[in-house]
Amino acid sequence: MDLSEFEIPPAPSKENHIVDDVGEKSQVEVSQVAGGEQVLDKGEATVVEVHAPKSYAAALKPKYGRNIDTFSLPIPGKQGEFPTISLIKEEVDNGIKHCSQSLVGRLDMSKIDLERIKILVQQLWRPVGKIQSTPLGRGHVMFHFDKAEDFPKIWDQGPWIFDKQVLRLVKWTPNFSTEKEIQSHAAVWVRFSGLSLEYWEIRNLLALGRALGRPIHVDETTAKRELGYYASVYVDLDLSKPVPDKIWVE
Structure with a gap:
């Protein structure tokens, strides 16, 4: 530090x-x-x-830690010119248990503030319990769920649209660092040509998108079958992996 x-x-x-x-x-x-x-x-x-x-x-105002005997804490050491300290394993385990019920997403915070994010969390996710939204820096926000049933529901239904921004969520992992987090995903419009109009039902189109990544939604023109040249599906793709130019439909 x-x-x-x-x-x-x-x-x-x-x-x-x-x-x-x-x-x-x-x-x-x-x-x-x-x-x-x-x-x-x-x-x-x-x-x-x-x-x-x-x-x-x-x-x-609460004073956290005032009731703890500081002499019971680990004794500092020294490595070179810097002090060292050994963290308490039991406390580390408690922290990991708390954070394990969390998802992390990234947004452009110059276009949306934390209060707006909290409002959208309630409107879009409709959680059973409370969700704590904690900014981590570099646009990353950690969402902690106090009810276990909210975690898989939000994870399975993502990614999400927050004020025209795509919020991609990842599961929190120990030693999570915004400095080391690499963003390889991008939301893109995928055009499926050569698909007969009887197959242009919303769920089938999303299924096509899932063959490439995580489908988000279908273009309005496609949903209404107004233009039959190609079907457009908004898909979250992992660009670190090869993207096929064809898929087989059964």
Whole structure:
């Protein structure tokens, strides 16, 4: 982890005052910090820490990890000039169990924001439980399902159209990295020529698309049989594999 991204907070402001303490003069340092008021005796000098009052909302905000004894955590080591730490296996297993019920997709976030994605998730997927949408960077969003029955339903029915963008989903895997994720898929219109019009039923056309990749939908002109030159099906293709120029229809 690059520690350069963390900001060092400015030193608290201090004012020196002279006060009477049992007939003698002593130095008092007053500093503004967060919390309450505390007086510390440091020999001849008395340090008074005056804490700014907390708001009601700040007082109610949860403080995750405050109840954990930090001395029970793994002891850091060092490799060269960098510190090392061994993660707790039980906690890693808990994290993997949580993330295993997740799918990851990628969108152009300059054309759609997270709030819009959350709305479309509810409208298009109609989940039984809650879905948490977490941005991962580089346009990737992780969708976590708290109900097991939602996961296969969304996975089997994809890809999805989110505001004219194709959302392709992949199953989350441990050590998922947006830096290493390679996008080899593309949604393209596939034209099927030489197909007699009696075979232009929607399910049959989608079946043709499935022979090449994941079918998304059928062109309106094709669905209405307005032009009989070829049938157009929108298909999500894996371009890392050869795309055949012919298929056999039985």
